[in-house]
Amino acid sequence: MSKLVRCLLSFVILFGTVGILSKDQSFAVASLDGGENSNTIYFTIPLNSFCSKSQVMELSLNVTSLTNNAELSIHLFKKNGDEINTQGTSYDGIESEIIPGASTTVKKDTTVVYHLAYGGMYENCSERVYYGKIVSNTTGSSILAGGWVDGAKGNATILINNGEPWTNKSCNSSGEGNDLVPTMTSNFAPCGQVSASTEFSPLNAAWTAFNDTIESSGRGWHTEKNITSGWLEYAFHSPQVVRAYTLQTQNSPNNTVSVARAPKTWTFEAWNGQEWIVLDSQSNITNWVYSESKKFSFTNEKAYSKYRINITANNGSVEHIVIGEMQLLPN
Structure with a gap:
Protein backbone atom coordinates (compact mmCIF):
# COMPACT_ATOMS: atom_id res chain seq x y z
CA MET A 1 0.00 0.00 0.00
CA SER A 2 1.40 3.41 -0.95
CA LYS A 3 2.05 6.18 1.56
CA LEU A 4 -0.68 8.28 -0.11
CA VAL A 5 -3.28 5.57 0.37
CA ARG A 6 -2.17 5.07 3.98
CA CYS A 7 -2.57 8.81 4.63
CA LEU A 8 -6.04 8.76 3.11
CA LEU A 9 -6.93 5.72 5.19
CA SER A 10 -5.79 7.46 8.36
CA PHE A 11 -8.01 10.40 7.44
CA VAL A 12 -10.96 8.04 7.09
CA ILE A 13 -10.22 6.51 10.49
CA LEU A 14 -9.87 9.76 12.39
CA PHE A 15 -12.48 11.96 10.77
CA GLY A 16 -15.13 9.52 9.64
CA THR A 17 -14.93 10.36 5.93
CA VAL A 18 -16.84 7.83 3.83
CA GLY A 19 -14.94 6.40 0.89
CA ILE A 20 -13.70 3.21 -0.73
CA LEU A 21 -9.94 2.78 -0.64
CA SER A 22 -9.67 -0.71 -2.07
CA LYS A 23 -11.97 -3.46 -3.18
CA ASP A 24 -10.89 -5.76 -0.38
CA GLN A 25 -11.32 -3.20 2.41
CA SER A 26 -13.40 -4.39 5.37
CA PHE A 27 -14.26 -2.93 8.74
CA ALA A 28 -13.99 -4.02 12.35
CA VAL A 29 -16.29 -2.15 14.68
CA ALA A 30 -16.30 -1.80 18.45
CA SER A 31 -18.88 -1.76 21.20
CA LEU A 32 -19.04 -0.41 24.72
CA ASP A 33 -18.71 -2.79 27.63
CA GLY A 34 -21.69 -2.27 29.90
CA GLY A 35 -23.51 0.42 27.94
CA GLU A 36 -22.95 4.09 27.25
CA ASN A 37 -21.77 4.81 30.79
CA SER A 38 -18.87 2.36 30.69
CA ASN A 39 -15.21 3.34 30.79
CA THR A 40 -14.25 0.44 28.48
CA ILE A 41 -14.70 -0.05 24.74
CA TYR A 42 -13.87 -3.28 22.86
CA PHE A 43 -12.78 -3.73 19.26
CA THR A 44 -11.84 -6.63 16.98
CA ILE A 45 -8.94 -7.01 14.54
CA PRO A 46 -9.74 -8.44 11.08
CA LEU A 47 -7.58 -10.43 8.61
CA ASN A 48 -5.84 -12.48 11.30
CA SER A 49 -6.03 -15.73 9.33
CA PHE A 50 -3.61 -14.38 6.70
CA CYS A 51 -0.52 -14.25 8.92
CA SER A 52 2.25 -16.64 7.89
CA LYS A 53 6.03 -16.89 7.55
CA SER A 54 5.74 -15.82 3.93
CA GLN A 55 3.91 -12.54 4.51
CA VAL A 56 3.97 -9.63 6.94
CA MET A 57 0.86 -8.12 8.51
CA GLU A 58 0.93 -4.53 9.75
CA LEU A 59 -1.31 -3.31 12.58
CA SER A 60 -1.70 0.35 13.58
CA LEU A 61 -3.91 1.92 16.24
CA ASN A 62 -4.41 5.65 16.81
CA VAL A 63 -5.98 7.28 19.88
CA THR A 64 -6.77 11.01 20.11
CA SER A 65 -7.98 12.93 23.18
CA LEU A 66 -10.44 15.64 22.18
CA THR A 67 -11.43 17.36 25.42
CA ASN A 68 -8.76 17.14 28.12
CA ASN A 69 -5.74 15.13 29.18
CA ALA A 70 -6.92 11.52 29.28
CA GLU A 71 -5.33 8.70 31.23
CA LEU A 72 -6.03 5.43 29.45
CA SER A 73 -4.66 2.00 28.66
CA ILE A 74 -4.93 -0.24 25.61
CA HIS A 75 -5.14 -3.99 26.12
CA LEU A 76 -4.54 -6.44 23.26
CA PHE A 77 -5.43 -10.13 23.27
CA LYS A 78 -4.61 -13.31 21.40
CA LYS A 79 -7.27 -15.65 20.05
CA ASN A 80 -7.19 -17.70 23.28
CA GLY A 81 -7.64 -14.60 25.45
CA ASP A 82 -4.03 -14.25 26.61
CA GLU A 83 -2.98 -10.62 26.87
CA ILE A 84 -0.23 -9.35 24.57
CA ASN A 85 2.37 -6.94 25.91
CA THR A 86 4.58 -6.76 22.82
CA GLN A 87 6.42 -3.46 22.46
CA GLY A 88 5.30 -1.51 19.41
CA THR A 89 7.56 -0.70 16.47
CA SER A 90 8.13 2.44 14.43
CA TYR A 91 6.43 3.01 11.10
CA ASP A 92 7.44 5.59 8.48
CA GLY A 93 9.40 7.42 11.16
CA ILE A 94 6.54 7.45 13.68
CA GLU A 95 7.38 5.74 16.95
CA SER A 96 4.88 3.70 18.94
CA GLU A 97 4.02 5.63 22.10
CA ILE A 98 1.61 3.08 23.55
CA ILE A 99 2.76 0.12 25.62
CA PRO A 100 -0.06 -2.45 25.74
CA GLY A 101 -1.42 -2.88 29.24
CA ALA A 102 0.36 0.19 30.62
CA SER A 103 -1.23 3.50 31.56
CA THR A 104 -0.74 6.26 29.00
CA THR A 105 -1.57 9.96 29.31
CA VAL A 106 -2.87 11.43 26.07
CA LYS A 107 -2.76 15.22 26.10
CA LYS A 108 -5.67 17.24 24.78
CA ASP A 109 -5.79 17.45 20.98
CA THR A 110 -2.90 15.02 20.54
CA THR A 111 -2.70 11.51 19.09
CA VAL A 112 -0.72 8.50 20.30
CA VAL A 113 0.09 5.52 18.10
CA TYR A 114 0.69 1.80 18.45
CA HIS A 115 2.15 -0.10 15.52
CA LEU A 116 3.07 -3.78 15.28
CA ALA A 117 4.31 -5.93 12.42
CA TYR A 118 3.92 -9.70 12.67
CA GLY A 119 4.44 -12.67 10.40
CA GLY A 120 7.03 -12.89 7.64
CA MET A 121 10.60 -12.36 8.81
CA TYR A 122 9.35 -11.56 12.32
CA GLU A 123 8.10 -15.14 12.70
CA ASN A 124 5.68 -14.07 15.42
CA CYS A 125 2.27 -15.02 14.06
CA SER A 126 1.49 -16.48 17.48
CA GLU A 127 1.60 -12.89 18.81
CA ARG A 128 -1.00 -11.52 16.42
CA VAL A 129 -3.86 -9.55 17.91
CA TYR A 130 -7.45 -10.78 17.62
CA TYR A 131 -9.22 -8.21 19.75
CA GLY A 132 -8.56 -5.43 22.20
CA LYS A 133 -10.06 -2.89 24.55
CA ILE A 134 -9.43 0.71 25.53
CA VAL A 135 -9.93 1.57 29.20
CA SER A 136 -10.34 5.25 30.04
CA ASN A 137 -9.57 6.29 33.61
CA THR A 138 -10.56 9.93 33.16
CA THR A 139 -14.26 10.64 33.57
CA GLY A 140 -15.53 13.07 30.96
CA SER A 141 -12.66 12.51 28.56
CA SER A 142 -13.67 12.29 24.90
CA ILE A 143 -11.61 9.89 22.82
CA LEU A 144 -11.44 9.25 19.08
CA ALA A 145 -9.83 5.94 18.14
CA GLY A 146 -9.29 3.80 15.08
CA GLY A 147 -6.68 1.95 13.09
CA TRP A 148 -5.91 -0.36 10.20
CA VAL A 149 -4.36 -3.67 9.26
CA ASP A 150 -2.55 -4.32 5.99
CA GLY A 151 -0.93 -7.32 4.33
CA ALA A 152 -0.48 -9.19 1.10
CA LYS A 153 -4.05 -10.51 1.23
CA GLY A 154 -5.71 -7.13 1.75
CA ASN A 155 -6.27 -4.26 4.12
CA ALA A 156 -9.01 -3.32 6.54
CA THR A 157 -10.05 -0.36 8.64
CA ILE A 158 -10.49 -0.81 12.38
CA LEU A 159 -13.48 1.43 13.01
CA ILE A 160 -13.81 1.90 16.77
CA ASN A 161 -17.20 3.19 17.98
CA ASN A 162 -18.23 3.62 14.33
CA GLY A 163 -15.64 6.35 13.92
CA GLU A 164 -17.39 8.56 16.46
CA PRO A 165 -15.84 10.13 19.59
CA TRP A 166 -16.46 8.15 22.75
CA THR A 167 -16.84 9.81 26.16
CA ASN A 168 -16.14 8.06 29.44
CA LYS A 169 -19.28 8.77 31.44
CA SER A 170 -18.65 6.34 34.23
CA CYS A 171 -18.55 7.63 37.76
CA ASN A 172 -16.96 5.69 40.59
CA SER A 173 -16.90 8.63 42.98
CA SER A 174 -19.28 9.13 45.88
CA GLY A 175 -19.92 11.78 48.45
CA GLU A 176 -19.83 11.63 52.22
CA GLY A 177 -21.67 8.76 53.88
CA ASN A 178 -24.22 7.28 51.52
CA ASP A 179 -24.57 10.43 49.44
CA LEU A 180 -25.09 9.42 45.80
CA VAL A 181 -23.57 12.67 44.55
CA PRO A 182 -19.75 12.74 44.46
CA THR A 183 -17.84 15.56 46.11
CA MET A 184 -18.12 18.13 43.35
CA THR A 185 -15.28 20.46 42.40
CA SER A 186 -17.12 22.25 39.58
CA ASN A 187 -20.51 22.07 37.90
CA PHE A 188 -19.15 19.16 35.80
CA ALA A 189 -16.44 17.45 37.88
CA PRO A 190 -15.72 14.79 38.86
CA CYS A 191 -18.87 13.55 37.12
CA GLY A 192 -22.50 14.35 36.63
Whole structure:
Protein backbone atom coordinates (compact mmCIF):
# COMPACT_ATOMS: atom_id res chain seq x y z
CA MET A 1 0.00 0.00 0.00
CA SER A 2 1.40 3.41 -0.95
CA LYS A 3 2.05 6.18 1.56
CA LEU A 4 -0.68 8.28 -0.11
CA VAL A 5 -3.28 5.57 0.37
CA ARG A 6 -2.17 5.07 3.98
CA CYS A 7 -2.57 8.81 4.63
CA LEU A 8 -6.04 8.76 3.11
CA LEU A 9 -6.93 5.72 5.19
CA SER A 10 -5.79 7.46 8.36
CA PHE A 11 -8.01 10.40 7.44
CA VAL A 12 -10.96 8.04 7.09
CA ILE A 13 -10.22 6.51 10.49
CA LEU A 14 -9.87 9.76 12.39
CA PHE A 15 -12.48 11.96 10.77
CA GLY A 16 -15.13 9.52 9.64
CA THR A 17 -14.93 10.36 5.93
CA VAL A 18 -16.84 7.83 3.83
CA GLY A 19 -14.94 6.40 0.89
CA ILE A 20 -13.70 3.21 -0.73
CA LEU A 21 -9.94 2.78 -0.64
CA SER A 22 -9.67 -0.71 -2.07
CA LYS A 23 -11.97 -3.46 -3.18
CA ASP A 24 -10.89 -5.76 -0.38
CA GLN A 25 -11.32 -3.20 2.41
CA SER A 26 -13.40 -4.39 5.37
CA PHE A 27 -14.26 -2.93 8.74
CA ALA A 28 -13.99 -4.02 12.35
CA VAL A 29 -16.29 -2.15 14.68
CA ALA A 30 -16.30 -1.80 18.45
CA SER A 31 -18.88 -1.76 21.20
CA LEU A 32 -19.04 -0.41 24.72
CA ASP A 33 -18.71 -2.79 27.63
CA GLY A 34 -21.69 -2.27 29.90
CA GLY A 35 -23.51 0.42 27.94
CA GLU A 36 -22.95 4.09 27.25
CA ASN A 37 -21.77 4.81 30.79
CA SER A 38 -18.87 2.36 30.69
CA ASN A 39 -15.21 3.34 30.79
CA THR A 40 -14.25 0.44 28.48
CA ILE A 41 -14.70 -0.05 24.74
CA TYR A 42 -13.87 -3.28 22.86
CA PHE A 43 -12.78 -3.73 19.26
CA THR A 44 -11.84 -6.63 16.98
CA ILE A 45 -8.94 -7.01 14.54
CA PRO A 46 -9.74 -8.44 11.08
CA LEU A 47 -7.58 -10.43 8.61
CA ASN A 48 -5.84 -12.48 11.30
CA SER A 49 -6.03 -15.73 9.33
CA PHE A 50 -3.61 -14.38 6.70
CA CYS A 51 -0.52 -14.25 8.92
CA SER A 52 2.25 -16.64 7.89
CA LYS A 53 6.03 -16.89 7.55
CA SER A 54 5.74 -15.82 3.93
CA GLN A 55 3.91 -12.54 4.51
CA VAL A 56 3.97 -9.63 6.94
CA MET A 57 0.86 -8.12 8.51
CA GLU A 58 0.93 -4.53 9.75
CA LEU A 59 -1.31 -3.31 12.58
CA SER A 60 -1.70 0.35 13.58
CA LEU A 61 -3.91 1.92 16.24
CA ASN A 62 -4.41 5.65 16.81
CA VAL A 63 -5.98 7.28 19.88
CA THR A 64 -6.77 11.01 20.11
CA SER A 65 -7.98 12.93 23.18
CA LEU A 66 -10.44 15.64 22.18
CA THR A 67 -11.43 17.36 25.42
CA ASN A 68 -8.76 17.14 28.12
CA ASN A 69 -5.74 15.13 29.18
CA ALA A 70 -6.92 11.52 29.28
CA GLU A 71 -5.33 8.70 31.23
CA LEU A 72 -6.03 5.43 29.45
CA SER A 73 -4.66 2.00 28.66
CA ILE A 74 -4.93 -0.24 25.61
CA HIS A 75 -5.14 -3.99 26.12
CA LEU A 76 -4.54 -6.44 23.26
CA PHE A 77 -5.43 -10.13 23.27
CA LYS A 78 -4.61 -13.31 21.40
CA LYS A 79 -7.27 -15.65 20.05
CA ASN A 80 -7.19 -17.70 23.28
CA GLY A 81 -7.64 -14.60 25.45
CA ASP A 82 -4.03 -14.25 26.61
CA GLU A 83 -2.98 -10.62 26.87
CA ILE A 84 -0.23 -9.35 24.57
CA ASN A 85 2.37 -6.94 25.91
CA THR A 86 4.58 -6.76 22.82
CA GLN A 87 6.42 -3.46 22.46
CA GLY A 88 5.30 -1.51 19.41
CA THR A 89 7.56 -0.70 16.47
CA SER A 90 8.13 2.44 14.43
CA TYR A 91 6.43 3.01 11.10
CA ASP A 92 7.44 5.59 8.48
CA GLY A 93 9.40 7.42 11.16
CA ILE A 94 6.54 7.45 13.68
CA GLU A 95 7.38 5.74 16.95
CA SER A 96 4.88 3.70 18.94
CA GLU A 97 4.02 5.63 22.10
CA ILE A 98 1.61 3.08 23.55
CA ILE A 99 2.76 0.12 25.62
CA PRO A 100 -0.06 -2.45 25.74
CA GLY A 101 -1.42 -2.88 29.24
CA ALA A 102 0.36 0.19 30.62
CA SER A 103 -1.23 3.50 31.56
CA THR A 104 -0.74 6.26 29.00
CA THR A 105 -1.57 9.96 29.31
CA VAL A 106 -2.87 11.43 26.07
CA LYS A 107 -2.76 15.22 26.10
CA LYS A 108 -5.67 17.24 24.78
CA ASP A 109 -5.79 17.45 20.98
CA THR A 110 -2.90 15.02 20.54
CA THR A 111 -2.70 11.51 19.09
CA VAL A 112 -0.72 8.50 20.30
CA VAL A 113 0.09 5.52 18.10
CA TYR A 114 0.69 1.80 18.45
CA HIS A 115 2.15 -0.10 15.52
CA LEU A 116 3.07 -3.78 15.28
CA ALA A 117 4.31 -5.93 12.42
CA TYR A 118 3.92 -9.70 12.67
CA GLY A 119 4.44 -12.67 10.40
CA GLY A 120 7.03 -12.89 7.64
CA MET A 121 10.60 -12.36 8.81
CA TYR A 122 9.35 -11.56 12.32
CA GLU A 123 8.10 -15.14 12.70
CA ASN A 124 5.68 -14.07 15.42
CA CYS A 125 2.27 -15.02 14.06
CA SER A 126 1.49 -16.48 17.48
CA GLU A 127 1.60 -12.89 18.81
CA ARG A 128 -1.00 -11.52 16.42
CA VAL A 129 -3.86 -9.55 17.91
CA TYR A 130 -7.45 -10.78 17.62
CA TYR A 131 -9.22 -8.21 19.75
CA GLY A 132 -8.56 -5.43 22.20
CA LYS A 133 -10.06 -2.89 24.55
CA ILE A 134 -9.43 0.71 25.53
CA VAL A 135 -9.93 1.57 29.20
CA SER A 136 -10.34 5.25 30.04
CA ASN A 137 -9.57 6.29 33.61
CA THR A 138 -10.56 9.93 33.16
CA THR A 139 -14.26 10.64 33.57
CA GLY A 140 -15.53 13.07 30.96
CA SER A 141 -12.66 12.51 28.56
CA SER A 142 -13.67 12.29 24.90
CA ILE A 143 -11.61 9.89 22.82
CA LEU A 144 -11.44 9.25 19.08
CA ALA A 145 -9.83 5.94 18.14
CA GLY A 146 -9.29 3.80 15.08
CA GLY A 147 -6.68 1.95 13.09
CA TRP A 148 -5.91 -0.36 10.20
CA VAL A 149 -4.36 -3.67 9.26
CA ASP A 150 -2.55 -4.32 5.99
CA GLY A 151 -0.93 -7.32 4.33
CA ALA A 152 -0.48 -9.19 1.10
CA LYS A 153 -4.05 -10.51 1.23
CA GLY A 154 -5.71 -7.13 1.75
CA ASN A 155 -6.27 -4.26 4.12
CA ALA A 156 -9.01 -3.32 6.54
CA THR A 157 -10.05 -0.36 8.64
CA ILE A 158 -10.49 -0.81 12.38
CA LEU A 159 -13.48 1.43 13.01
CA ILE A 160 -13.81 1.90 16.77
CA ASN A 161 -17.20 3.19 17.98
CA ASN A 162 -18.23 3.62 14.33
CA GLY A 163 -15.64 6.35 13.92
CA GLU A 164 -17.39 8.56 16.46
CA PRO A 165 -15.84 10.13 19.59
CA TRP A 166 -16.46 8.15 22.75
CA THR A 167 -16.84 9.81 26.16
CA ASN A 168 -16.14 8.06 29.44
CA LYS A 169 -19.28 8.77 31.44
CA SER A 170 -18.65 6.34 34.23
CA CYS A 171 -18.55 7.63 37.76
CA ASN A 172 -16.96 5.69 40.59
CA SER A 173 -16.90 8.63 42.98
CA SER A 174 -19.28 9.13 45.88
CA GLY A 175 -19.92 11.78 48.45
CA GLU A 176 -19.83 11.63 52.22
CA GLY A 177 -21.67 8.76 53.88
CA ASN A 178 -24.22 7.28 51.52
CA ASP A 179 -24.57 10.43 49.44
CA LEU A 180 -25.09 9.42 45.80
CA VAL A 181 -23.57 12.67 44.55
CA PRO A 182 -19.75 12.74 44.46
CA THR A 183 -17.84 15.56 46.11
CA MET A 184 -18.12 18.13 43.35
CA THR A 185 -15.28 20.46 42.40
CA SER A 186 -17.12 22.25 39.58
CA ASN A 187 -20.51 22.07 37.90
CA PHE A 188 -19.15 19.16 35.80
CA ALA A 189 -16.44 17.45 37.88
CA PRO A 190 -15.72 14.79 38.86
CA CYS A 191 -18.87 13.55 37.12
CA GLY A 192 -22.50 14.35 36.63
CA GLN A 193 -23.69 17.92 36.20
CA VAL A 194 -24.94 20.52 38.65
CA SER A 195 -27.09 23.38 37.40
CA ALA A 196 -29.32 26.05 38.85
CA SER A 197 -31.87 28.63 37.77
CA THR A 198 -29.45 31.43 38.72
CA GLU A 199 -26.09 31.88 40.46
CA PHE A 200 -24.91 34.94 42.36
CA SER A 201 -21.16 34.60 41.73
CA PRO A 202 -18.48 31.96 41.03
CA LEU A 203 -18.08 31.56 44.80
CA ASN A 204 -21.79 30.75 44.98
CA ALA A 205 -22.05 28.48 41.94
CA ALA A 206 -24.49 25.58 41.97
CA TRP A 207 -21.77 22.97 42.61
CA THR A 208 -20.77 24.56 45.93
CA ALA A 209 -23.91 23.02 47.43
CA PHE A 210 -22.45 19.58 46.61
CA ASN A 211 -18.80 20.01 47.67
CA ASP A 212 -19.28 18.34 51.08
CA THR A 213 -17.86 21.40 52.79
CA ILE A 214 -19.65 23.94 54.95
CA GLU A 215 -17.39 26.91 54.48
CA SER A 216 -17.40 30.41 55.87
CA SER A 217 -20.29 32.81 55.63
CA GLY A 218 -21.07 33.82 52.08
CA ARG A 219 -20.41 30.43 50.47
CA GLY A 220 -22.84 27.78 49.20
CA TRP A 221 -25.31 28.15 46.36
CA HIS A 222 -26.93 31.60 46.19
CA THR A 223 -29.58 32.67 43.73
CA GLU A 224 -28.91 35.89 41.88
CA LYS A 225 -29.35 39.02 43.98
CA ASN A 226 -32.98 39.92 44.70
CA ILE A 227 -34.17 36.54 43.38
CA THR A 228 -36.08 34.63 46.06
CA SER A 229 -37.26 31.62 44.08
CA GLY A 230 -35.37 29.13 41.96
CA TRP A 231 -34.18 25.56 41.48
CA LEU A 232 -31.01 23.55 42.08
CA GLU A 233 -30.45 20.36 40.05
CA TYR A 234 -28.07 17.41 39.85
CA ALA A 235 -27.95 15.14 36.78
CA PHE A 236 -26.43 11.67 37.21
CA HIS A 237 -24.65 9.90 34.37
CA SER A 238 -26.81 6.84 35.03
CA PRO A 239 -30.25 6.63 36.68
CA GLN A 240 -30.31 6.40 40.48
CA VAL A 241 -33.06 5.69 43.00
CA VAL A 242 -33.30 8.59 45.45
CA ARG A 243 -35.54 8.25 48.51
CA ALA A 244 -34.26 11.08 50.68
CA TYR A 245 -32.32 14.33 50.58
CA THR A 246 -30.72 16.69 53.06
CA LEU A 247 -30.54 20.48 53.09
CA GLN A 248 -28.09 22.48 55.16
CA THR A 249 -28.20 26.21 55.77
CA GLN A 250 -25.21 28.43 55.15
CA ASN A 251 -22.55 28.65 57.82
CA SER A 252 -23.19 32.14 59.13
CA PRO A 253 -22.83 33.24 62.76
CA ASN A 254 -25.75 35.55 62.08
CA ASN A 255 -28.60 33.12 62.66
CA THR A 256 -31.16 35.62 61.39
CA VAL A 257 -29.49 35.78 57.96
CA SER A 258 -29.13 31.99 57.68
CA VAL A 259 -32.78 31.41 58.53
CA ALA A 260 -34.06 34.20 56.29
CA ARG A 261 -32.23 32.81 53.25
CA ALA A 262 -33.12 29.17 53.90
CA PRO A 263 -35.83 27.48 51.81
CA LYS A 264 -39.34 27.67 53.23
CA THR A 265 -41.58 26.16 50.57
CA TRP A 266 -40.50 23.81 47.80
CA THR A 267 -41.00 20.62 45.85
CA PHE A 268 -38.39 17.92 45.27
CA GLU A 269 -38.73 16.63 41.72
CA ALA A 270 -37.41 14.01 39.29
CA TRP A 271 -37.21 14.24 35.50
CA ASN A 272 -38.84 11.33 33.64
CA GLY A 273 -37.66 12.39 30.20
CA GLN A 274 -40.75 14.45 29.44
CA GLU A 275 -41.70 16.34 32.59
CA TRP A 276 -40.79 16.93 36.22
CA ILE A 277 -42.46 14.53 38.66
CA VAL A 278 -43.01 15.77 42.22
CA LEU A 279 -41.64 13.26 44.72
CA ASP A 280 -41.87 15.41 47.86
CA SER A 281 -43.50 18.70 48.88
CA GLN A 282 -42.64 20.88 51.87
CA SER A 283 -44.16 24.14 53.07
CA ASN A 284 -43.68 26.54 55.95
CA ILE A 285 -40.32 25.10 57.03
CA THR A 286 -39.24 27.91 59.35
CA ASN A 287 -37.41 26.26 62.24
CA TRP A 288 -33.89 26.53 60.80
CA VAL A 289 -30.70 27.48 62.64
CA TYR A 290 -27.39 28.31 61.00
CA SER A 291 -25.34 25.39 59.65
CA GLU A 292 -28.21 23.01 60.44
CA SER A 293 -28.94 19.99 58.24
CA LYS A 294 -32.46 18.61 57.80
CA LYS A 295 -33.35 15.31 56.16
CA PHE A 296 -36.52 14.73 54.13
CA SER A 297 -37.61 11.21 53.14
CA PHE A 298 -40.25 9.94 50.74
CA THR A 299 -41.34 6.78 48.93
CA ASN A 300 -39.77 6.15 45.53
CA GLU A 301 -38.76 2.94 43.73
CA LYS A 302 -37.94 4.37 40.31
CA ALA A 303 -34.49 5.38 39.11
CA TYR A 304 -34.18 8.81 37.51
CA SER A 305 -31.20 10.57 35.98
CA LYS A 306 -32.05 14.11 37.14
CA TYR A 307 -33.36 15.48 40.42
CA ARG A 308 -33.95 19.03 41.58
CA ILE A 309 -35.30 21.10 44.44
CA ASN A 310 -37.70 23.76 43.15
CA ILE A 311 -38.03 26.52 45.75
CA THR A 312 -40.91 29.00 45.64
CA ALA A 313 -40.23 30.90 48.87
CA ASN A 314 -37.49 31.51 51.43
CA ASN A 315 -37.87 32.63 55.03
CA GLY A 316 -38.05 36.35 54.43
CA SER A 317 -34.78 37.48 52.81
CA VAL A 318 -35.21 39.86 49.90
CA GLU A 319 -31.66 39.10 48.67
CA HIS A 320 -31.17 35.37 48.01
CA ILE A 321 -32.11 31.78 48.52
CA VAL A 322 -29.09 29.96 49.95
CA ILE A 323 -28.37 26.23 50.31
CA GLY A 324 -25.09 25.56 52.08
CA GLU A 325 -25.03 21.83 51.31
CA MET A 326 -27.36 19.28 49.74
CA GLN A 327 -27.21 15.49 49.58
CA LEU A 328 -29.20 12.95 47.53
CA LEU A 329 -29.61 9.68 49.39
CA PRO A 330 -30.82 6.15 48.56
CA ASN A 331 -32.70 5.92 51.88
